[in-house]
Amino acid sequence: MKSHLLVTTMLAMSLAAPAVALAQAAPAAQQPSQANTGEVVVTGFRSSLQKSLNLKKQAVAVRDSIVAEDIGKFPEANIAESLQRVPGVIMTRDETSAEGQRISIRGLPSDFSVTTLNGAPVHTTSSANIGASTRDFNYDVFPSELFGRVDFYKTPLAELTEGGIGGVVDLQSPRPFDNPRRTLRYALSDSYNTMSKHNDPDAFLLYSNTWGDWGFLIGAAHSESINTRSGFEATGGYNSSFRGSQNPVKGNFAVTLDYDDPRANLGSYTKAQIDNALLPRIYRFYGSQNDRTRDGIVSSIQYKHDTINISLDALTSDLKNRRDEIYFGLFVRNGKTTNRAAPAGQTGHNGMVPVNVHIDPDSNLLTGTFANTTYNDGTTYTNDETKFNYLALSGTWDVSDTFKLSGQVSGSDSVAFTYNSGLSAQIFGVDSTFDYGSDHVYPSLSSPVSYTDRTNYAGFGISTGWAKEVDKERQARFVADWDYHAPFGFEGHLKAGLSYVDTSKGINKRNGTSGATTHLNALGATALQNAMVTTLPLDNLDMGSGWPHAWATYSRSYVMSEFDPLTYNTAATFTPAQSFTAEEQITTAFIQSDFTGQLFSRPLRLNAGVRFSDTKTLIDNYKQQGAALTYGPNHETGGYNNALPSVSAAYDLTDKLTWRASWGKTITRASLSIIAAQTVIPNPFDNTATSGNPDLKPELSSNFDTSLEWYFDKGGLLSAAVFKKDLTNATVANSRVVTFGSLGLPDTALGAIFQDSAGHVDPNLAMTLKTYTNAAKQKLQGYELAYEQSFRFLPAPFDGLGALASFTHIDPFTPTGTPWKSNAGQVIEVNAVPEYAYSLTAYYEKGPLGIRFSYNYKGKFIHPDTPLNLGDDMIRWRAGRGYLDGNISYKINDRLEFRVDALNLSNTLGYDYFEDVTGQYGTGQKTRMDYAKYDGRTIKVGIRGKF
Numbered sequence: 001m002k003s004h005l006l007v008t009t010m011l012a013m014s015l016a017a018p019a020v021a022l023a024q025a026a027p028a029a030q031q032p033s034q035a036n037t038g039e040v041v042v043t044g045f046r047s048s049l050q051k052s053l054n055l056k057k058q059a060v061a062v063r064d065s066i067v068a069e070d071i072g073k074f075p076e077a078n079i080a081e082s083l084q085r086v087p088g089v090i091m092t093r094d095e096t097s098a099e100g101q102r103i104s105i106r107g108l109p110s111d112f113s114v115t116t117l118n119g120a121p122v123h124t125t126s127s128a129n130i131g132a133s134t135r136d137f138n139y140d141v142f143p144s145e146l147f148g149r150v151d152f153y154k155t156p157l158a159e160l161t162e163g164g165i166g167g168v169v170d171l172q173s174p175r176p177f178d179n180p181r182r183t184l185r186y187a188l189s190d191s192y193n194t195m196s197k198h199n200d201p202d203a204f205l206l207y208s209n210t211w212g213d214w215g216f217l218i219g220a221a222h223s224e225s226i227n228t229r230s231g232f233e234a235t236g237g238y239n240s241s242f243r244g245s246q247n248p249v250k251g252n253f254a255v256t257l258d259y260d261d262p263r264a265n266l267g268s269y270t271k272a273q274i275d276n277a278l279l280p281r282i283y284r285f286y287g288s289q290n291d292r293t294r295d296g297i298v299s300s301i302q303y304k305h306d307t308i309n310i311s312l313d314a315l316t317s318d319l320k321n322r323r324d325e326i327y328f329g330l331f332v333r334n335g336k337t338t339n340r341a342a343p344a345g346q347t348g349h350n351g352m353v354p355v356n357v358h359i360d361p362d363s364n365l366l367t368g369t370f371a372n373t374t375y376n377d378g379t380t381y382t383n384d385e386t387k388f389n390y391l392a393l394s395g396t397w398d399v400s401d402t403f404k405l406s407g408q409v410s411g412s413d414s415v416a417f418t419y420n421s422g423l424s425a426q427i428f429g430v431d432s433t434f435d436y437g438s439d440h441v442y443p444s445l446s447s448p449v450s451y452t453d454r455t456n457y458a459g460f461g462i463s464t465g466w467a468k469e470v471d472k473e474r475q476a477r478f479v480a481d482w483d484y485h486a487p488f489g490f491e492g493h494l495k496a497g498l499s500y501v502d503t504s505k506g507i508n509k510r511n512g513t514s515g516a517t518t519h520l521n522a523l524g525a526t527a528l529q530n531a532m533v534t535t536l537p538l539d540n541l542d543m544g545s546g547w548p549h550a551w552a553t554y555s556r557s558y559v560m561s562e563f564d565p566l567t568y569n570t571a572a573t574f575t576p577a578q579s580f581t582a583e584e585q586i587t588t589a590f591i592q593s594d595f596t597g598q599l600f601s602r603p604l605r606l607n608a609g610v611r612f613s614d615t616k617t618l619i620d621n622y623k624q625q626g627a628a629l630t631y632g633p634n635h636e637t638g639g640y641n642n643a644l645p646s647v648s649a650a651y652d653l654t655d656k657l658t659w660r661a662s663w664g665k666t667i668t669r670a671s672l673s674i675i676a677a678q679t680v681i682p683n684p685f686d687n688t689a690t691s692g693n694p695d696l697k698p699e700l701s702s703n704f705d706t707s708l709e710w711y712f713d714k715g716g717l718l719s720a721a722v723f724k725k726d727l728t729n730a731t732v733a734n735s736r737v738v739t740f741g742s743l744g745l746p747d748t749a750l751g752a753i754f755q756d757s758a759g760h761v762d763p764n765l766a767m768t769l770k771t772y773t774n775a776a777k778q779k780l781q782g783y784e785l786a787y788e789q790s791f792r793f794l795p796a797p798f799d800g801l802g803a804l805a806s807f808t809h810i811d812p813f814t815p816t817g818t819p820w821k822s823n824a825g826q827v828i829e830v831n832a833v834p835e836y837a838y839s840l841t842a843y844y845e846k847g848p849l850g851i852r853f854s855y856n857y858k859g860k861f862i863h864p865d866t867p868l869n870l871g872d873d874m875i876r877w878r879a880g881r882g883y884l885d886g887n888i889s890y891k892i893n894d895r896l897e898f899r900v901d902a903l904n905l906s907n908t909l910g911y912d913y914f915e916d917v918t919g920q921y922g923t924g925q926k927t928r929m930d931y932a933k934y935d936g937r938t939i940k941v942g943i944r945g946k947f
Helices: 002-024 044-058 079-083 241-246 271-276 513-530 556-562
Strands: 063-067 089-093 100-105 113-117 149-153 167-172 183-193 199-211 214-233 282-305 308-331 353-359 366-398 403-435 444-446 458-485 491-510 580-599 602-625 630-652 657-668 688-690 699-713 716-739 766-790 801-810 836-846 849-858 874-878 881-893 896-903 909-916 929-934 938-946
Touching (some): 044 766, 100 113, 199 938, 271 353, 403 513, 458 513
Parallel strands (some): 688 766
Antiparallel strands (some): 063 149, 149 167, 183 199, 183 938, 199 214, 214 929, 282 308, 308 366, 353 366, 458 491, 491 580, 580 602, 716 766, 801 836, 836 849, 881 896
């Protein structure tokens, strides 16, 4: 497949070469000009870039924009993927669909940014983070064709919605008078993924027209995709007998090899050498297939006459995922033999026995043959859906040439729910041989037992869950604009406004595992064995030559019928500790003024303002009450207010060189999960619980930005910027030790490693309970570089070339300000976000031909789930990764354009790895890997155009 793709790409490029000559031979078609000026009219991607540069240059604060090439013709297929070419923006991909999903701005987590739709705050979530109750915004919910422009503000203005220390992203839906004539735009494509080997259709249709003072627009988009992933998982850690026994609670896992078994053979190694060698927490293959369908509709009715402009805008989207996951491999975690009379491989007799082992001198990994190993065979089948609806009535009235009134009322709802069931089986007491070889993505595994013999399986387990997350926003704002003459020859533009935003998030979680387990036990082992299939339920999985290619497992139809999550996760299985509704009522007033004039005979633009906001928090959750510590309804309130000043300036040092500076204060409200939720155990394999604090104040940041921007040519920019944020009131965790019984949580809140044979957890088990307060102070700083140029100065046909590039460097930073310390007490410098990221784009656009390739890279950063030392002296890094995308288009005329899009041409391996801070065994980047998976390349072939 790789060679086939290479030939296809080379063929497409070779076909593009004669098209260049054809384009040059048709100058009238390629460069339409205006008869009155002779100026070249730029269209397509280059036109989009030029519009973006114009908006950036005109702005006072630091703003970047991405503008549709034409109505309904956004440059990228995904909004998040468009934003990643903005300096300072780092994109996170959804790990099930491989689509761009969330963004991080200048090193801050994704919930430190605010997204608005036509100026109104919106929230939505999707896929795997449904139920996480973050303030993230998931851009993959929407087709990009539904938007006409995106404005991205990195520095504060008084008029911008507060709540985003990182920045504000404003999505703008199209309106009919954006292009006041009849337009019918269409697009059809078919995509092929090299991993899933499926073909998936995309379609888009938009109609827009104006009749005198009235206009109407409606657009609809439909897309389907099937994404297959495969690779290796260590599921969260590498550890050793020595480190595990020294840190049985704090370590990633505690493992003790069984040297007393008569089969034990250390060969030439000492017990100390083997004890210190590293094993993965779990050694297994992972495969998944995500079937995604997305439908979206945008519409607008607009009235525009002289001084009045009114629009009714609506947007709706429905995103569905069906995710099938299978995994097969060895359980290593928490193995220890304390009772040799117990069944081999099971609790009390599950210590692995080294029989013929090898220690790699470079990585310190322990491989070879082990007796008494336990196989785990699992499937998880998940369905999730996000429905988003938005409606806004907006209007402006030009009362006079110098005075304007505007207002908007809007509402949006995002309803996301997910449910799943996972069925697993085990094979106990097996001799196994495993080795990583040269490729740690597809290692080897073998044993004398038959993996397809259903009678070998026992130790069956079931888990099931259901979660619903509902976001609602209701907003009203009123703004007045007044142009006036200011002192010293400056012209002023005063803007003042009031707004009210009522936003709420509801989390409802259910866990029907107990009832499903009762049903599983009633079925019995024979029935569960007979229900297994010996053909894997997923096809086209890449496992490498050394891994078993078949084993007995369970199909989706069996799991979802026999253990239907909608049957078992009823209202009776509601989990009060993890469910809540949090409402924030925010009343805001702002006033700001722009000033435009001359300083030393050069243009100067200033903006100064202040934003006052009052936030009331209303929380409805469930709290333990009475001597029995049962959960009952609980209502709590909180509140705070903020004054947020800001000042920005843009000074044209020359006609082409602009200096820009900004200072201001912004806030980010604390995560709702730690404001409103009661006691929660985030990781069932870690005896740590968290408890919310409704009195948490928002984090406050004083921001300073300055930049030099050289607009050296039409379509040309070279810029350098420095930014610094002083953050206070950061949320920090405070810990104390309590018993599990005092938490009032069900036994299923902790994983099987903490349960006895009956599935119960010792109520006296020591637990670390974390609560949260405002305390930390920290600094975030870095710099950004950007370059953009259209090479019009080159001789034909090379004058159609152009390039974009950006680079962002961020000093080491962790959101909590807590240092990473080794077991010896040494402070290790880590960064919670990539220390650097860059984007490179090269394009050719001349006449009917367009070619574009983009490469986006982000460096390594510490894994967000394990920011601290868990006792094993291992830093878990998310490895740096880059993605190469490209497209080729050929425009026959306005009505028909052929297009080929290639996503992830690099077939990038996404993975984590564990670095040993002692430095004895290398970095671990290519050896101690975890969650190492390929997504494959996606090729889209289609047509688009307009009438």
